Amino acid sequence: MNWDDLRVFLAVARAEGLSGAARGLRLDPATAGRRIARLERSLGAVLFAKSPQGYTLTEAGQRLLPRAEAAELALAAGQDDGGADGAGRLTGTIRIGAPDGCANYLLPQVCAAIGADNPDLDIQILALPRVVNLSRREADLAITVSAPVTQRLRAEKLSDYRLSLAASRGWLAANGVPDSPDALRGARMIGYIPDMIFDAELDYLAAFGVTRVPLASNAVSVQLNLARAGAGLAIVHDFALPFAPDLVRVLPDRVRLTRTFWLVIHAGPRDARLDRFTTLLRDGMRAEIARQEALAT
Structure with a gap:
């Protein structure tokens, strides 16, 4: 051929x-x-x-x-020579696809550090409110919230992360603090647009019987800013809370979710350059999640 x-x-x-x-x-x-x-x-x-x-x-x-x-x-x-320069640093271009919460609040710090150590490497972050299509080469690797089921992709667990119920101090002062998770069913909730939830792992509010979301967005960053604006209660990534110091956790002992990030690449022959990059990305992501969640406590 x-x-x-x-x-x-x-x-x-x-x-x-x-x-x-x-x-x-x-x-x-x-x-x-x-x-x-x-x-x-x-x-x-x-x-x-x-x-x-x-x-x-x-x-x-x-x-x-x-x-x-x-x-x-x-x-x-x-x-190529494994995608490295004479000093063993990575070169070329690598594109990462990721959900927007990860892309906004974790990847900038992680990729900045990798880029500083590998100045001839171009890193592209593709932030999408959907699953990145690796089969169509939208990206070289992806971070997802569910492991893929196709044999054409290889996945490894990247890290668990946690989410909490949060609201602005002003909203809580005006509306009071819910006394139980059951109270969320009648509260003014912020969340995903229901028919645009692209993964069941993101359907946070269903677990609490919430059927109406008065303020919704397909973007995590918009949901966070709605909560900061005093629009209502939201399920927020703990790693995003340091970026929103005006938000406080609500019912922290009773509303606490854990989800998992997966690192997904193509199955088949290994790519030495991509393997080196994924090692740096994995270690950096785990450290950054731990650091940001510690700041949020």
């Missing part, structure tokens, strides 16, 4: 169409289409089902995908 054709195949599979793939490869769509047709002829199989909605991998295409990704990683490993 021709690597150039495999490269086009991977781009089309990730973009789910010719136009997006062609833009990324700096080809015109017609050329990309001819490359796919040539690859299909050489394999004697149709790799994509084409429709007005885009290109979807056929069964043959799904079988080829992991082999093409393995070839891509092997070629990258053979073309």
Whole structure:
């Protein structure tokens, strides 16, 4: 198989169409289409089902995908020196996908420290209120709140983290302190937009029987700032509380949640540069969560 054709195949599979793939490869769509047709002829199989909605991998295409990704990683490993300069520092570009709470309150400190030690490394933080799609190469690695179930991704537990009920002092002075978790059902709550909760682990309020969220956002940072503005009660990451000293915990012994961050990368051949980076990221994240949660007590 021709690597150039495999490269086009991977781009089309990730973009789910010719136009997006062609833009990324700096080809015109017609050329990309001819490359796919040539690859299909050489394999004697149709790799994509084409429709007005885009290109979807056929069964043959799904079988080829992991082999093409393995070839891509092997070629990258053979073309570089492990992603390090002469002093052993990391170089190149690495993109991290993460939920916005992690991206806002943890990754800046962690990545700043990694970047200071590796000045020729470009670190990109992709903050999204949804799961980052590693299969489409939106990022090189992702931090998630649930472990993936697909065998094409490899996950390791990064760290537990805690969340608490919190409100501004002004709101509590005006409205009083709830006397039990049951009181949350009738309280003015801040939380996620219900139909935009992209992971069951983020449905914090359901555990307390809360069915109405008068003030909602898909972004953790917006929820935190609504609470700071005196809009109501919110479930807040403990690691974010040091950034909002005007908030206080409410019912700290009775409303206390624990969740887990997972570090997710592609399965398949190991990438030495990415392995080195994930070690730095893992150690930095664990230390930063512990530091911020200690400041919040």
